[in-house]
Amino acid sequence: MNRIDRAFAELKDQNKPAFIPFLTIGDPDVRTSIDIIKQLEQSGATMVELGVPYSDPLADGPVIQRSSGRALKNNKVSIRDCIEAARQARSEGCELPFILFTYYNPVLQFGLDRIFGLLQESDISGIIIPDLPMEEDAEVRAAAERHGIHLIPLVAPTSNDRIKRIVSRASGFVYCVSSLGVTGTRTQFHSGIDGFLDTVKQSTALPVAIGFGISTNEQFKRFSQACDGIVVGSALVRQVEEVLPLLEQESTRSEALSQIDTFVRNLIQS
Numbered sequence: 001m002n003r004i005d006r007a008f009a010e011l012k013d014q015n016k017p018a019f020i021p022f023l024t025i026g027d028p029d030v031r032t033s034i035d036i037i038k039q040l041e042q043s044g045a046t047m048v049e050l051g052v053p054y055s056d057p058l059a060d061g062p063v064i065q066r067s068s069g070r071a072l073k074n075n076k077v078s079i080r081d082c083i084e085a086a087r088q089a090r091s092e093g094c095e096l097p098f099i100l101f102t103y104y105n106p107v108l109q110f111g112l113d114r115i116f117g118l119l120q121e122s123d124i125s126g127i128i129i130p131d132l133p134m135e136e137d138a139e140v141r142a143a144a145e146r147h148g149i150h151l152i153p154l155v156a157p158t159s160n161d162r163i164k165r166i167v168s169r170a171s172g173f174v175y176c177v178s179s180l181g182v183t184g185t186r187t188q189f190h191s192g193i194d195g196f197l198d199t200v201k202q203s204t205a206l207p208v209a210i211g212f213g214i215s216t217n218e219q220f221k222r223f224s225q226a227c228d229g230i231v232v233g234s235a236l237v238r239q240v241e242e243v244l245p246l247l248e249q250e251s252t253r254s255e256a257l258s259q260i261d262t263f264v265r266n267l268i269q270s
């Protein structure tokens, strides 16, 4: 049991879905990201995906691509900076479970045992690596298991006969992608989404979360019926982008955080 497991268990008793925001660490800077993480906890987040900015975010739509670009241009944020941000947020009283969200290349560069050892020391409970195919994940899974870190798999509506194999090796929770293509807010989702979610839920006892495209309270409530967790990235990152000028001025930063708070509370209200 780590923080992710405990968070889902508590919510199960309350029959509420987990709200799992994603943000790019370092957009506009690491200190501001830490302030946003603490704000997200106050606003109702259950756990948070800490996005490591990457130069070639192939699975990301324009909003997160721009966010990664700002983080890399402003601060050259590394995977180590993101882990340091998590440690700092924790030291400032944030109790949220942290999930490091990173493409595979930075993990390989860092070294598997080195990074999982650092995640364990830093009280980071999970990792999502969107471009790590199941067929190549044995070493990563072994390193994650050795260090008690959940390697959370993505499963897509087109995974079909791979769903059972992906889900059988899952840890922490299963991340169902609502649509094909890249991240980004959407007005409609994959046509077979309900059957897909049923198939995943029948294949695992783990919590099932959904992400990709969710940006409105109506969508949040719709998926709350079917899933244990809801991931929101682009819609939140878009909010950060909109309040950047306010975030970058010390005198208006609290106003910016308040606008992010309002956005989140409206998004997740039951």
Ligand SMILES: O=P(O)(O)OC[C@@H](O)[C@@H](O)c1c[nH]c2ccccc12
Pocket: 022, 049, 051, 059, 060, 064, 101, 130, 154, 182, 183, 184, 185, 211, 212, 213, 214, 231, 232, 233, 234, 235
């Ligand atoms: O941005 P969206 O459409 O709300 O989707 C969540 C997504 O941002 C986050 O989980 C994520 C960010 N980058 C990714 C790349 C692949 C899969 C998922 C992700």
